[in-house]
Amino acid sequence: MDLQDTQLMGLLARADSTVAGLSDLLSGLISEFARRNHTLYLVGGSVRDALLGRLGNDLDFTTDARPQVVHEILDSWAETTWDTGIEFGTVSAVYKGQQIEITTFRADLYDGDSRNPEVTFGNTLDDDLIRRDFKVNAMAIELRADGTREFFDPMEGLKDLQAGIMDTPDAPELSFRDDPLRMLRAARFVSQLQFGVSDRVRQAMTDMAEEIRRITVERIQVEMDKMILGVAPWDGIDLLVETGLAQIIFPEIPAMAMEPDEHAQHKDVYAHSLTVLRQAMEQEEDGPDLVLRWAALLHDIGKPDTRDVTDGKVSFHQHEIVGAKLARRRMRQLKYPKATTQEVSELVRLHMRFHGFGEGQWTDSAVRRYVNDAGELLPRLHKLVRADCTTRNERKARRLQRTYDHLEERIEEIQEKEGIAAIRPDLDGNEIMEILDLKPGPEVGQAWAYMKDLRLELGPLERDEAIAKLRQWWESKK
Incomplete structure (x- = not known):
């Protein structure tokens, strides 16, 4: 076994150990799916994160069971269940602090105009995995009632994960045409995982940057924030700038990459800003x-x-x-x-x-x-x-x-x-009205602003001195 195979086995062993640690928590759920003759797979980002040793409290699953069956199972097992995504095949729940999301196999069709597909439920795991955004998110682990587990990787996402590369299961042009938001997700994962992107993904992002206009600004904002909150946001930003996506969604960022004048050199503002971002992050205290x-x-x-x-x-x-x-x-x-x-x-x-x-x-x-x-x-x-x-x-x-x-x-x-x-001023609004015999109105606000400015300039004043200053100012206005 060569070094690469040893590393792959190490990743799989880590993921298996991580998932095994969930057995007690999930045993009732797994048993209920098995009792109804349905399969249950940990899938997508949850498998990726288990391989990387960073699995959190949100678990994603896929199954051949139809949404109504999933809803019935979760209703009888979880503490809280909600079905706001059921039309897309997703039912969510919370159980002992763990958020669970289970989606029926999908084999969606896209019209090429919007990112919302015609939802079609599939019958095989492979069909579900190939429709996912990136190979590293197209892996699954089957959870069985007898406690055994089986790893599925038809798109060879494990190799990409080991290499630190984001690539699409299908041709990136097809993937991004189906859902242009995936181009921003590429930048987000570059930031969060410190991965690179394949040459074909980078080229497709460059060629298809204009497609991002199909995405609502709200969805763009969410992905941008996730990228900014990653461990290496400068890498994600660089990817957006280099592919032209930033020019469309946030043109002020690439505009900072100004060419220095031949006779008047100045600091590269764009590079400087990324450095400032890095140095600001080094000072974060609470996440x-x-x-x-x-x-x-x-x-x-x-x-x-x-x-x-x-x-x-x-x-x-x-x-x-x-x-x-x-x-x-x-x-x-x-x-x-x-x-x-x-x-x-x-x-x-x-x-x-x-x-x-x-x-x-x-x-x-x-x-x-x-x-x-x-x-x-x-x-x-x-x-x-x-x-x-x-x-x-x-x-x-x-x-x-x-x-x-x-x-x-x-x-x-x-x-x-x-x-x-x-x-705050040494005299509040009520005191000002009493001293100057004013009723509520703009003159009280002007007097308050004057006293606030006086407080900033001179520091705290004794009450008699503050009153004298206020009256002096008021007389000067008449």
């Missing part, structure tokens, strides 16, 4: 942070529109303001939640604020305004600004990090003294 990752990738998307060359020097004046608008517009078009769109665009807008001050030039007022403007995004802003330092000049890098260390120390110092995390 993947979607907002931070998107902000890191998009922080400089305003540079192509603001690039200027004067006296041989390149500048990108106010690129953060332009970038925030571009990020907000694109994320709205992709139907992102309002909160996510707002947080990402705000981080893009604020990421240059730190660079407006040199070391030791942060006044108390500037520190208060920095904290106030960032609000709840301050921890993410800290990470983004630190990640944005990608210079190869070690002396400059140390200076920037030291300067930001100093800023964080100033924030902590003033926070302890003044409580600036949630700055």
Whole structure:
């Protein structure tokens, strides 16, 4: 047996051991399918993940049993069952914390116009597996009532998994025409699994990029997020850029790959942004942070529109303001939640604020305004600004990090003294109305804004001084 065969046997042994660990949990389910003379297979991503030693709490199965039979079995076995996908042959359930999804063999037909197939239930496992997106997701393990298991791999997905390659069971042109979303799934798996794609898949993605327009923006957004939350999102992004898919779904990203001017060299903004993404991820503390990752990738998307060359020097004046608008517009078009769109665009807008001050030039007022403007995004802003330092000049890098260390120390110092995390005016709205004898209206809001600005500029005031400042401001308006 050569080394490759030994490695394959090792992968199979790991998967078998992983699945064997589920025997007690699934024994009742397996027995019920067998009692009704139906087969049950662990399938797709669940088999792939078992081989990779990363099986989670979501298990996918396929069976020759029709959906109504599956529903009856799950109803009698699981704690919770739902059938929202039953028209597509899928019934889902939860049992002892494990999410179960069972789909009847499919042999679908596509019309080439939409990604929604004419659902046709199949009779064989092979027919079901060949319709799947990639070979590494076209493997199955039969679970039998006697405790034995059998591995099925008609598309040779195990070899692709061992080689770290994504390839389609059928010709990629057919697969992507059936469902163009599979092109984005390729980029997602590249990010999640750190696999490459076969030459024919890459070529088909390039040739068929326009087909992605058949997919709804909501589905695109979901796949993009899964890619961004992977372990190597820069690889997935690169694949989308190189194949032209990014130009269609998020053109601001490939636009950052600007050609440096012959006489005015500047950093490759696209490569820099991928580095910032990587460095931002290194600072994550509680798992993947979607907002931070998107902000890191998009922080400089305003540079192509603001690039200027004067006296041989390149500048990108106010690129953060332009970038925030571009990020907000694109994320709205992709139907992102309002909160996510707002947080990402705000981080893009604020990421240059730190660079407006040199070391030791942060006044108390500037520190208060920095904290106030960032609000709840301050921890993410800290990470983004630190990640944005990608210079190869070690002396400059140390200076920037030291300067930001100093800023964080100033924030902590003033926070302890003044409580600036949630700055509010020294006088609230009711007090302002009483002091100035005002009724609710826009003038109260103007007065509140003035007092808030005063609080940021001067810090906390004694009550008598705050009242005097308010009255002085009010008199100046008459």
